Amino acid sequence: MGRRFALSVGARRLEVRVVPVDEAWELWLFEGERRLALAGTVAIDAATEAWRQGLDPVAQAVERLRADAERGTLALPDRAARGDPPQPDPSAWARPLSSS
Numbered sequence: 001m002g003r004r005f006a007l008s009v010g011a012r013r014l015e016v017r018v019v020p021v022d023e024a025w026e027l028w029l030f031e032g033e034r035r036l037a038l039a040g041t042v043a044i045d046a047a048t049e050a051w052r053q054g055l056d057p058v059a060q061a062v063e064r065l066r067a068d069a070e071r072g073t074l075a076l077p078d079r080a081a082r083g084d085p086p087q088p089d090p091s092a093w094a095r096p097l098s099s100s
Helices: 044-052 057-071
Strands: 004-009 012-021 024-031 034-043
Touching (some): 024 057, 034 057, 044 057
Antiparallel strands (some): 004 012, 024 034
16 A cells, blocks of 8 residues: 555544556545545656655655645535545646755
8 A cells, every 4th residue: 555644624534645646646635435636746757856865755745735734725525525526637736846
């Protein structure tokens, strides 16, 4: 199984799961076993360069999601919604990897 990170949004207990795709890793938000939303992507080339510098770009992306959750800017579907969400264009959700 891939990497997983716990994340709380209010009273909701979520998990960020890292899913490998062509040339990137996608970060998906899950509530239990229900996939909620694509929360970001990390390009393999950028990740490789970051790891050479001793950074963990996946963990950095998760920390940005945690900060968004704390500010209340992390949009989540209503719990009553059923089924998996439509898969959005990952470029619309991608966050550039910064070296900061």
